[in-house]
Amino acid sequence: MNHQNATAPDLRARLGGSALDVAPSLLGAHLTHSTDDGDVTVRITEVEAYLGPDDPGSHAFRGRTARNATMFGPAGHLYVYFTYGMHYCANIVCGDEGWATGLLLRAGEVVDGAGLARDRRSHPATDLDLARGPARLAQALGLDRRKDGADVLADPFRLVLPDLPATAVLRGPRVGVSGVAGTEEYPWRFWLPDEPTVSRYRPGKPRAARKVDP
DNA sequence: TGGTTGATGAACT
DNA sequence: GTTCATCAACCAG
Numbered sequence: 366m367n368h369q370n371a372t373a374p375d376l377r378a379r380l381g382g383s384a385l386d387v388a389p390s391l392l393g394a395h396l397t398h399s400t401d402d403g404d405v406t407v408r409i410t411e412v413e414a415y416l417g418p419d420d421p422g423s424h425a426f427r428g429r430t431a432r433n434a435t436m437f438g439p440a441g442h443l444y445v446y447f448t449y450g451m452h453y454c455a456n457i458v459c460g461d462e463g464w465a466t467g468l469l470l471r472a473g474e475v476v477d478g479a480g481l482a483r484d485r486r487s488h489p490a491t492d493l494d495l496a497r498g499p500a501r502l503a504q505a506l507g508l509d510r511r512k513d514g515a516d517v518l519a520d521p522f523r524l525v526l527p528d529l530p531a532t533a534v535l536r537g538p539r540v541g542v543s544g545v546a547g548t549e550e551y552p553w554r555f556w557l558p559d560e561p562t563v564s565r566y567r568p569g570k571p572r573a574a575r576k577v578d579p
Numbered sequence: 580t581g582g583t584t585g586a587t588g589a590a591c592t
Numbered sequence: 593g594t595t596c597a598t599c600a601a602c603c604a605g
Contacts, residue, residue, distance in 0.1 A: 413586070422586070424601095432601065450598030452587050469586055500587050541586050 371526070373441075373518040379526060380440040384414035384459045384466040388555040389530035391457065391468055395476065397523040398506045405478035405485075405506050407496050409470060411556035411563045413539050415456070417465035422539060422546030422553075425465035435514045436465040443522075445503065445513040452500035455508050457517060457524075471499050471540070471554070474562045482506075497562045533558050540564065 380387055397406040415423040417436075424433045424446065435444040436458055444456040444467055460466040473496040475482045482495045482505040496502040503509075517524045539547050539554045556563045 415586075424586075427602075430601070446586085447600070448585060449587050450585095450600085454586060456586085471586085498588070539586070543585080547586090 376518050376524060376526065377439070377441045380457065380459050381461060382459060384416060384468045385553065387459045388412050388414055388468060389532075389534050390526050392531040392534060392555060392557050393527045395523075395525040396470075396473070396506070396517065397477070397525075398508065399521040399523075400507055402484075402507075403478055403481045405482050406476050407470075407473035407502060407506060408476045409473045410560040411470075411472035411554070413469040413471050414553040414555070415467055415469065416553070417460070420546065420551075421544060422542040422551065423465070429465070433465070436467055437463055438514070441516055441518045441524075443508070443512055443515045443517055445508050445510055447510055453503040453509050454499040455503045455506070455512075469499055470502050472497050472556070472560075472562050472564050473502050473505075474560070475505055493561050498564050531557060 379390055391409055391412055394409050395406050396409060397404055415425070417423060417425050418428060420426060425436050429437050432446060433444065435442055436456070438458060439462045440459050442458045444458055445453055447453055454469060456467040456469045458467045475492060475495045479492055479495060485504055485507055486495060486501065494501065496505040515522065534555050535558055536552045536555050538549055538552055
């Protein structure tokens with residue numbers, strides 16, 4: 366079912382388009398990070414697309430900086446950034462060099478190395494919570510700023526894409542993105558149906574507008 | 580040079 | 593539902 370032997374150039378070509386087009390190929394993919402402590406493999410269940418300098422929700426919106434330089438590089442590399450003073454989040458860069466389009470890994474299911482992933486997460490959680498949420502996913506895989514720029518198609522990483530892009534993909538507004546870029550006008554979050562690991566920041570019905578006291 | 584704000588998650592009330 | 597941990601970019605001056 367999986368392209369166990371796909372070559373790095375093949376894989377990089379599949380990542381070479383717009384993040385919007387690549388998203389269905391990344392859903393269900395397996396990403397492995399090997400370290401001295403062991404391997405952790407995550408099956409990706411939720412991603413968010415960022416489209417580069419024209420996307421007001423993207424870190425690349427105001428051009429290239431030292432932090433986001435990786436996003437402007439070639440596809441298949443990791444853009445890891447630090448935020449809120451304590452969290453790391455990881456993207457897989459898509460598109461051609463200079464485009465700065467990529468996919469934020471929002472959630473996944475730990476399919477191998479759950480023990481190591483639990484050790485990395487200071488607060489014990491159920492296995493389903495190990496990589497539920499972008500910062501938790503990055504922590505479970507052992508990613509930090511030192512991994513920024515790493516090639517996920519080369520040692521110590523391994524990326525296995527499904528043969529065919531996922532079909533029943535759901536999409537909706539991005540999470541935590543302020544302004545219009547986080548609304549229905551930019552439905553650039555993609556996830557697999559019936560996955561308990563998908564973060565649920567918008568449960569049930571949309572919030573009723575709160576009454577404001579004048 | 581200094582103030583503000585995040586592509587968040589955990590622990591509260 | 594709200595607060596807080598805590599830092600690198602960004603913007604105003």
